[in-house]
Amino acid sequence: MCGIFGFSLVRKPRYRNRLAEALELLAEVNDLRGGHSWGWYAPLKNRMVKGIGRMTPRIDGKKLARYRSLIAHTRWATTGDIKIRNAHPFSFREIVGAHNGIVYNHQQLNRIYKRDCSVDSMHLFRHLEDGFDLEDIEGYGAVEYVRLSDPDPIYLGRFCGGELAIAEIPDLGLVWSSSEEDLWYALEWACLDRDAWTYR
Numbered sequence: 001m002c003g004i005f006g007f008s009l010v011r012k013p014r015y016r017n018r019l020a021e022a023l024e025l026l027a028e029v030n031d032l033r034g035g036h037s038w039g040w041y042a043p044l045k046n047r048m049v050k051g052i053g054r055m056t057p058r059i060d061g062k063k064l065a066r067y068r069s070l071i072a073h074t075r076w077a078t079t080g081d082i083k084i085r086n087a088h089p090f091s092f093r094e095i096v097g098a099h100n101g102i103v104y105n106h107q108q109l110n111r112i113y114k115r116d117c118s119v120d121s122m123h124l125f126r127h128l129e130d131g132f133d134l135e136d137i138e139g140y141g142a143v144e145y146v147r148l149s150d151p152d153p154i155y156l157g158r159f160c161g162g163e164l165a166i167a168e169i170p171d172l173g174l175v176w177s178s179s180e181e182d183l184w185y186a187l188e189w190a191c192l193d194r195d196a197w198t199y200r
Contacts, residue, residue, distance in 0.1 A: 002088070002100040002178075003030030004144050004164070006040075006071040008154050009173035013068075015192060020061035022175065022190035027055045027072070029182040033100070034074025037087035041096050042067040043151035048096070050087040069154055071144040073098035079106055080119035090122055094148050097125045100178050101141015101162050109137070134159075142178065167196040 005026040007019065031038070031054045038055035041048045045067060051058050055074050064070055073088035080086040088098035099121035103109070106120035117123055124143060127134055140160035146153070156176060158164040165180035169192055177183040180198065187193040 001033050002076050003033035003074040004072065004088075004098050004100045004142060005030050005175075005177040005183075006069070006144055006154065007173060007175045008069040010171065011068075013173060014171045015169075016065045017062070018190040018192050019172065019175070020065040022061075022186040022192055023064050023070075024056075024059070024061035025186040025189050026175075026177050026182065027059055027061075027074070029186065030072070030074040030178060031056050033178060034076050036077045036082045037075045037084070038073065039075075039087045039089050039098070040064065040070055040072040041089045041091075041098075041146075042070050043096070043146040043154065044068050046148075046151070048089065048091065050084050052082060052084065052087070069152075071096075071098055071146070071154060073100070073144075078102055078120065086119050088119075088121065089145075090119070090125055092125055092129050095125045095129045095145055096148065097128070097143055097145025099124050099141050099143050100164075101139055103137055103139040103141075105136075105138040112136075144176070166199040167193075168199070169196045 039050035103120035109123045142158040142162035142164035165183045166176040
């Protein structure tokens with residue numbers, strides 16, 4: 001099981017230092033869901049960083065909190081080798097995205113669409129990029145992605161029992177994570193939970 005988390009801030013957010021604390025804790029709890037590789041992408045700066053192993057010792061929450069938006073992923077490899085190329089988020093021509101879950105018919109989709117996707121999750125973003133309906137993808141999970149032509153909105157979704165919790169914090173913006181419990185733990189730790197509303 002992998003983990004996803006991220007944020008999208010209002011234009012002049014308050015509480016950046018508290019957000020930095022929450023991000024470091026979100027990286028730590030999502031590392032428990034991953035551990036093989038990790039990555040993050042700051043859409044408005046078009047900056048991506050990936051690594052092998054655990055994310056926690058390699059990130060600085062204060063630096064990440066300087067961005068206005070971010071999508072992050074911790075990977076537990078189910079299909080595809082453990083290497084940087086297979087770490088999420090994936091970047092295609094128009095879509096950058098990460099997925100927590102499994103696409104069961106990965107090999108079948110490679111044959112049908114004449115693809116060479118080494119990781120099952122890649123099919124979700126290739127389908128979105130090519131404008132295909134997602135109904136022939138068999139699996140479950142949650143996604144976070146952006147379109148490079150308009151990187152300001154971050155698209156979030158879950159399907160077939162996938163895990164995703166989103167908190168809206170006044171004067172800050174949205175923060176999300178795979179697990180509602182972990183999200184609230186991080187927000188409480190950083191004293192950001194008092195006025196937050198959660199969406200499941």
